[in-house]
Amino acid sequence: MKIRTLKRHFVEAFKSMGRNGWMSFASISAVTVTLLLVSVFLAILLNINFIASQIEDDVQIRAYIERTEKPERYDAYKQELEKLGKVKTVEYQSKEEGLDELIESLGDEGEAFSSLKNENPLRDAFIIYTEKPQDTAAVAKEVEKFKFVNKVEYGQGTVEKLFKVTDVARNVGIVLVLGLVFTAMFLISNTIKLTIVTRRREIEIMKLVGATNGFIRWPFFIEGFALGVAGAILPIVVISVGYQAIFDIVNQKLGTVFIELLPVTPLIPQLALLMILIGGVIGVWGSLTSVRKFLKI
């Protein structure tokens, strides 16, 4: 194709958008509404995922060592634990460190335990992190079998529930987003179809004077892409401003307490790019599938 022809296709595409002003507006609105929903849901989904992994990453297995075991052998035990499948890291924590941690975690009230330092009731322990948090229970079972292990703690019961909740949250989110994307595709292709039906005569005439299908398709391709991308602008603005605001509030008031949101900088540009991509793809897909029907003359 010659550059001149490409230029013509661009001019045609934008002229046609102007001439079919209301239809273009309808298409852009359809894209805007659906992408807005998609972007909001995606932001929520990604954050649920992020928070869930934070919580999951905190899940650890504490294997308390029998008091009768000699500290000289601890290194060998540690190696044995590391050899287990699905284990990421094994850390040793002496009972003194364990007590310090406990006292610290309790804050002011922990001071009461300071007196215990001389007759520490705790045991030395290995802290085990698994490769995947979901493997915790299985690994814990393995660890329990070792003779030097007195007791295993990983928040039995609670951990299983937590994983169930996070899994459900993830799956529901994915289904919602996929459903929305499909709705968007349907809605947009339908709107674009309407604009093309009004131009069916035009296409027929183009074919009769010897225009190739490619030649006819190009302006529609450009137009569909432009409409899709134009529809992505408002959602991107809304999600950028909105997310920044929510992020600030959460960080100031809640952040230090228990949850942390995904940082604005990688998330929003990525979402924006994705929205432009989805908008463009849906627009092109919608207009090309619609124009295809009229090309068979």
Next chain:
Amino acid sequence: MIEMVDVWKTYPNGVMALNGIDVYIEKGEFVYVVGPSGAGKSTFIKCMYREEKPTQGSIIINGTNLAKVKERQIPKVRRKIGVIFQDFKLLPRLTVYENVAFALEVIEESPKVIRERVMEVLDLVKLKNKARMFPDELSGGEQQRVSIARSIVNHPPVVIADEPTGNLDPETAWEIMEIFKEINARGTTVVMATHNKEIVNTITKRVIAIEGGRIVRDEAKGDYGYED
């Protein structure tokens, strides 16, 4: 130039529109196609610019067999055939100039050539001074002249017209016929389906009559032959 050998066309709904057509049209000929409505005239014409594909037989135009041509090649074939319709088929949102130029843009002609050729054919159909107007600002005859200009702008060896005067008043129809005569005089083959008895009987040319999907009459200097 145009050669049809044993052409049959049966539509998917069972209508048998053409039942064994054999015809040979020489380069530079002027041919009327006449016959009652529903006799197969339109199908005959449509097969010539490959809007319809024959069920059987071969149609050779400019050395290409339209019955065998691949879907992808159809645009190339159509560029060598000018087509004119009863309802003009102009693009309503383009000006007269743009409508004519469109046929050249499609084949990626250079802007310089486009400008020259468009002005040349607009001069031929006497619409140079209305180049910037839109189709709905023109009379029926003027619109038909635009569509004729569009059909000949890339100098096709064959022009096919399907009832070009069908929507026009008698006086305008004569003007249009003058243009066709001029085009034919320049060496272009013209095939015209028509119901206009007066024109066929006055500007005498070869007449092919189609009835029931067959050629029932083919005369070198024929007349219309129907009473309507």
